[in-house]
Amino acid sequence: MKINNQLALVDFPKAYIFEGEQGKRDSIIVVAQLSPEFxxxxxxxxxxxxxxxxxxxxxxxxxxxxxxxxxxHERRINAVNAQVAEVSAQVSMVAETLEQIKKGNIPEGYIGYRQLAAKCGLTEAKCRNLVNAFRIPTDTHEFLTPDGLLARRSIVALVPFRKAFKQVMSEAEPRNKRWYHPKMGMFQAIHHPVPESPKDNLSLHTVREKIRTGYATVCRRSSWPEGIWVWPEGGSRKHWRTIRDGKIHAIDLAPEDVIAMDWIVS
Structure with missing residues (x-):
C-alpha cells in the first residue's frame, strides 16, 4: 500500500511503503509527522x-x-619483589666469588704446589709425581694477578697428600744423600734427612712406637749391615717390611731381634 506525501514543508519521499520491514519504518515516519506527542x-x-x-x-x-x-596490584608487587630478591642473591654470590678471586682464597683443606713443596721438602715436580702416583684429589683455583688478570693454578687436598707422603717416607730406601721409592724414583726430602749414624740403642718396642707416631722412618739393629733398614707396617708388631733390589719385601724378625736392645732409628 502506498500513500502520497501531501506535505511540502519538508522534503520527504513522495510515496511511503507500509508493507514488510520498510513499511514499519515508513509508518513511524508518517505518524511522527502527524503526531507531535508520538x-x-x-x-x-x-x-x-x-x-x-x-x-x-x-x-x-x-x-x-x-x-x-x-x-x-598486590600480585604484581609480590612478583617484582621475588625477582628483586633473586637478582640480589645472585649479585651477592657473584660479588662474593669475585672477592674470593681477588683475595686468592683457596678452598679449605687444599694447598698449592709451591706451599706443598715448602712444607714437605720435595720439589714441585716430585710433589706432582706423588699426587699422580697415589691419585690424590686435586682442583683448580682461580685468582687475580697483581696486573688484574685472571689466572689459574692447581691445588691439592692436604690431608690425603700428608698420608701418602708419610707412606712414601716409611717405604723409601736411603741412598747416599737422597731417598728412593719405586713410585717416586730418586728424590730428596729436606725435612726427612737420610740417617748417617745411630742415635740411640733402643728396644724394638721403642723404635716401633717412634715410627708409628712419625718420629722415625726406618730402623735396624746396630749389628746389621748399614744398608739394611726395616720398618713396621702400620705400626704392626709382627709385619715388617724392607727394601731389596729397589723393591719392598716382607721380612720376618728373628726371636733374638725382638728381644735385642741395640736397635737404632733414622
Missing amino acids: TARLVDRWRELENARVQLKSKAEILAEMAQMHLE
Whole structure:
C-alpha cells in the first residue's frame, strides 16, 4: 500500500511503503509527522535506550572491580619483589666469588704446589709425581694477578697428600744423600734427612712406637749391615717390611731381634 506525501514543508519521499520491514519504518515516519506527542515519546524512548548503554555501574560492582584491581596490584608487587630478591642473591654470590678471586682464597683443606713443596721438602715436580702416583684429589683455583688478570693454578687436598707422603717416607730406601721409592724414583726430602749414624740403642718396642707416631722412618739393629733398614707396617708388631733390589719385601724378625736392645732409628 502506498500513500502520497501531501506535505511540502519538508522534503520527504513522495510515496511511503507500509508493507514488510520498510513499511514499519515508513509508518513511524508518517505518524511522527502527524503526531507531535508520538514523536516526543519516540525521542524519549530513544534517549532511554542510549542512556542504558552508558548507565553507571552499581556501587557493589565498583567495589568488586576495585578489590580485583587491588589483588592484581598486590600480585604484581609480590612478583617484582621475588625477582628483586633473586637478582640480589645472585649479585651477592657473584660479588662474593669475585672477592674470593681477588683475595686468592683457596678452598679449605687444599694447598698449592709451591706451599706443598715448602712444607714437605720435595720439589714441585716430585710433589706432582706423588699426587699422580697415589691419585690424590686435586682442583683448580682461580685468582687475580697483581696486573688484574685472571689466572689459574692447581691445588691439592692436604690431608690425603700428608698420608701418602708419610707412606712414601716409611717405604723409601736411603741412598747416599737422597731417598728412593719405586713410585717416586730418586728424590730428596729436606725435612726427612737420610740417617748417617745411630742415635740411640733402643728396644724394638721403642723404635716401633717412634715410627708409628712419625718420629722415625726406618730402623735396624746396630749389628746389621748399614744398608739394611726395616720398618713396621702400620705400626704392626709382627709385619715388617724392607727394601731389596729397589723393591719392598716382607721380612720376618728373628726371636733374638725382638728381644735385642741395640736397635737404632733414622
